[in-house]
Amino acid sequence: MKKRILSALFLLVVCLTSGAFAQNVQVSAKMDSTNIVIGDQTVIHLDVTQDRGQVVYPPLFTDTIVKGVEILKIGFPDTTILSDDRINIKQDLLITSFDSALYYIPPFKYIAGEDTIYTNALALNVQTFEVDLESKELCDIKDIKKPPFVFMDYFWIVFIVLLVLTLIVFGILFYKRWKKRKDNPEFIPEELLIPAADAARKSLEVLNEKQLWQKGMEKEYYSGLTDILRIYIERRYTINAMEMTSAEIINSLKSLDIDKSVLLSLKDLMQTSDFVKFAKLRPGYAENESSIIIAESFVNNTEEKKVEENTAETENAEGQISEADSKQENLSEDKDSDSDHDKYMPKR
Numbered sequence: 001m002k003k004r005i006l007s008a009l010f011l012l013v014v015c016l017t018s019g020a021f022a023q024n025v026q027v028s029a030k031m032d033s034t035n036i037v038i039g040d041q042t043v044i045h046l047d048v049t050q051d052r053g054q055v056v057y058p059p060l061f062t063d064t065i066v067k068g069v070e071i072l073k074i075g076f077p078d079t080t081i082l083s084d085d086r087i088n089i090k091q092d093l094l095i096t097s098f099d100s101a102l103y104y105i106p107p108f109k110y111i112a113g114e115d116t117i118y119t120n121a122l123a124l125n126v127q128t129f130e131v132d133l134e135s136k137e138l139c140d141i142k143d144i145k146k147p148p149f150v151f152m153d154y155f156w157i158v159f160i161v162l163l164v165l166t167l168i169v170f171g172i173l174f175y176k177r178w179k180k181r182k183d184n185p186e187f188i189p190e191e192l193l194i195p196a197a198d199a200a201r202k203s204l205e206v207l208n209e210k211q212l213w214q215k216g217m218e219k220e221y222y223s224g225l226t227d228i229l230r231i232y233i234e235r236r237y238t239i240n241a242m243e244m245t246s247a248e249i250i251n252s253l254k255s256l257d258i259d260k261s262v263l264l265s266l267k268d269l270m271q272t273s274d275f276v277k278f279a280k281l282r283p284g285y286a287e288n289e290s291s292i293i294i295a296e297s298f299v300n301n302t303e304e305k306k307v308e309e310n311t312a313e314t315e316n317a318e319g320q321i322s323e324a325d326s327k328q329e330n331l332s333e334d335k336d337s338d339s340d341h342d343k344y345m346p347k348r
Helices: 002-016 151-183 196-210 218-237 246-254 260-278 285-302 307-344
Strands: 025-031 035-037 041-051 064-066 069-074 078-081 086-096 101-105 109-112 115-118 122-127
Touching (some): 246 260
Parallel strands (some): 035 122
Antiparallel strands (some): 069 086, 101 122, 109 115
């Protein structure tokens, strides 16, 4: 008990001791509060008064002052001019402690030339508090806080889910199409149900209604026109016209049974289209009007004749012939009957 009283009196005397003096340098230290609770914070104020131009080296600080007392923040020195010859420098240290005890903070050391100057010592009393575990329920210092939503944290999850869903949809569509072909071997895509010539004529009609060249869109007009013809030629003659140049298409058609004048008109149309698309040629009114007529003429002249119509015409002709034969036989029978009748008629 006596030792504790003597220690407390010693610390009190040390705290009340003024700062040391050496030459013209005066240093001191004081604390906002000498009594804190575990985990609480207080500030140590260091004060230096010296001549202007004089070099004084401050103490070197680490993360602790003494064992058990931690430095949380070291403030920047703040210089104040007192007069023409004197300045004052202040610096703050934010400290804390997590162990209850009475701490002795030794004087801080400053060096001015060959002299060492010390501040006064300090004392810090860190107190704990009693926790009644039986009567009070323990709780967190703060509520649990949810982290903010960041989309990039879930980007790959969303991407993989969407990718899987897309593959499933395409897989279902592919399976339905495959099953339809399997159940119906004669299944033909809808776009191929329309004869090539009819599809081409319909496309040419739609292109003509757009009036592209009348709006100054010659390139789009001739591109659409030649694309329609390429698709028609590809379906009609099984030539890969969409991947061929205009000259290659004409050379491929030369070996087929196509009228030379029709083929020559198609060649002129293809060349005009190439000049419009690649050489920025602007054809005249008459040439634009005749281009679609040439395309329609080529389709009409090369259209594949329907076998069913030919068969029907043949059957119709055969029916007419058989009908004529039957009529002829009836006439001959009538004539024979008339001759027999005349044989037995009385002569006048």
